[in-house]
Amino acid sequence: xxxxxxxxxxxxxxxxxxxxxxxxxxxxxxxxxxxxxxxxxxxxxxxxxxxxxxxxxxxxxxxxxxxxxxxxxxxxxxxxxxxxxxxxxxxxxxxxxxxxxxxxxxxxxxxxxxxxxxxxxxxxxxxxxxxxxxxxxxxxxxxxxxxxxxxxxxxxxxxxxxxxxxxxxxxxxxxxxxxxxxxxxxxxxxxxxxxxxxxxxxxxxxxxxxxxxxxxxxxxxxxxxxxxxxxxxxxxxxxxxxxxxxxxxxxxxxxxxxxxxxxxxxxxxxxxxxxxxxxxxxxxxxxxxxxxxxxxxxxxxxxxxxxxxxxxxxxxxxxxxxxxxxxxxxxxxxxxxxxxxxxxxxxxxxxxxxxxxxxxxxxxxxxxxxxxxxxxxxxxxxxxxxxxxxxxxxxxxxxxxxxxxxxxxxxxxxxxxxxxxxxxxxxx
Numbered sequence: 001x002x003x004x005x006x007x008x009x010x011x012x013x014x015x016x017x018x019x020x021x022x023x024x025x026x027x028x029x030x031x032x033x034x035x036x037x038x039x040x041x042x043x044x045x046x047x048x049x050x051x052x053x054x055x056x057x058x059x060x061x062x063x064x065x066x067x068x069x070x071x072x073x074x075x076x077x078x079x080x081x082x083x084x085x086x087x088x089x090x091x092x093x094x095x096x097x098x099x100x101x102x103x104x105x106x107x108x109x110x111x112x113x114x115x116x117x118x119x120x121x122x123x124x125x126x127x128x129x130x131x132x133x134x135x136x137x138x139x140x141x142x143x144x145x146x147x148x149x150x151x152x153x154x155x156x157x158x159x160x161x162x163x164x165x166x167x168x169x170x171x172x173x174x175x176x177x178x179x180x181x182x183x184x185x186x187x188x189x190x191x192x193x194x195x196x197x198x199x200x201x202x203x204x205x206x207x208x209x210x211x212x213x214x215x216x217x218x219x220x221x222x223x224x225x226x227x228x229x230x231x232x233x234x235x236x237x238x239x240x241x242x243x244x245x246x247x248x249x250x251x252x253x254x255x256x257x258x259x260x261x262x263x264x265x266x267x268x269x270x271x272x273x274x275x276x277x278x279x280x281x282x283x284x285x286x287x288x289x290x291x292x293x294x295x296x297x298x299x300x301x302x303x304x305x306x307x308x309x310x311x312x313x314x315x316x317x318x319x320x321x322x323x324x325x326x327x328x329x330x331x332x333x334x335x336x337x338x339x340x341x342x343x344x345x346x347x348x349x350x351x352x353x354x355x356x357x358x359x360x361x362x363x364x365x366x367x368x369x370x371x372x373x374x375x376x377x378x379x380x381x382x383x384x385x386x387x388x389x390x391x392x393x394x395x396x397x398x399x400x401x402x403x404x405x406x407x408x409x410x411x412x413x414x415x416x417x418x419x420x421x422x423x424x425x426x427x428x
């Protein structure tokens with residue numbers, strides 16, 4: 001039943017039926033949340049044993065001889081730096097471990113650029129105009145950081161294989177006020193796509209007009225696979241070594257969705273000069289990070305194989321939820337021609353494009369029926385989706401049974417919003 005082919009009478013009959021379904025959900029008094037990509041309680045329980053791994057005085061002494069309970073080791077525990085370097089595909093000596101939030105480190109990095117600058121350039125805060133490229137749909141909190149500091153946000157459409165690199169190359173090489181670009185290169189938020197080899201190579205080969213241009217490479221989902229045939233991301237740092245562009249990318253990762261979001265660890269890495277600039281910036285903030293938490297992670301996860309084993313346990317919990325979402329979208333919307341969605345191999349989201357001009361209405365209908373979604377437009381600069389079509393669905397936090405109800409409400413709301421629009425168009 002393709003909605004666009006129905007007569008007005010058929011549309012009105014369908015709307016009456018869908019409205020009844022919607023009202024039935026609304027009467028249930030649901031309170032469900034698909035707004036943020038949060039691990040579920042079952043996922044958090046996977047890491048509880050980590051709290052008990054520090055058991056003796058010997059666990060308090062690092063391989064360097066430093067007492068982990070004391071000041072010092074500002075870059076972090078060496079063995080953990082090495083594991084996180086493998087995750088980020090960088091060199092261990094270029095890794096700094098921070099607190100629990102990679103977003104905090106990104107904010108700090110932008111702040112460093114604002115006050116002190118990079119590559120010997122005038123600080124961003126003292127330059128007349130500064131711009132940042134925002135591949136969209138993308139991560140709202142990335143965009144919010146640069147908006148907070150007063151950057152002009154430039155929307156770059158996401159296409160097959162990553163950002164529109166023709167546009168990126170044109171903007172970066174032709175405008176020295178463009179200072180950087182946000183990237184979630186593997187299982188991107190919210191589309192769930194992984195940058196193609198060609199995209200990674202073209203990023204590594206960029207020739208920015210601004211010497212202080214930086215690519216913010218947030219590899220938040222680098223080990224977050226949902227299938228047994230995961231995507232493979234080309235090594236950006238290795239490609240930058242080939243092009244002599246190692247100061248270009250700044251890498252970020254965290255264990256927020258591996259262990260505990262509120263008590264995990266984050267890390268960043270960069271080329272030697274950028275690393276030293278940021279290292280100096282951090283030196284005025286702290287004499288040493290939480291190394292006991294770092295050692296807990298090291299003893300519990302052990303190595304990259306241990307991380308992959310942990311992520312397999314996560315997959316067993318969340319993959320069925322993703323499948324429920326995809327199955328329900330297919331059965332409820334697949335023949336209506338009013339929505340399209342992604343089928344990711346990993347990450348934390350399913351991205352849905354509803355009928356143009358309907359995303360805000362779908363989110364409103366869901367809210368009124370007791371299902372909270374991320375706001376329509378959140379995945380675009382300034383929260384403005386030019387077509388009002390994109391909605392991010394986060395399947396991980398609700399239970400499987402809650403997810404079944406939540407996605408059913410979403411589908412009914414999507415159908416109702418589309419029928420309202422089509423009937424409005426028919427009336428015109």
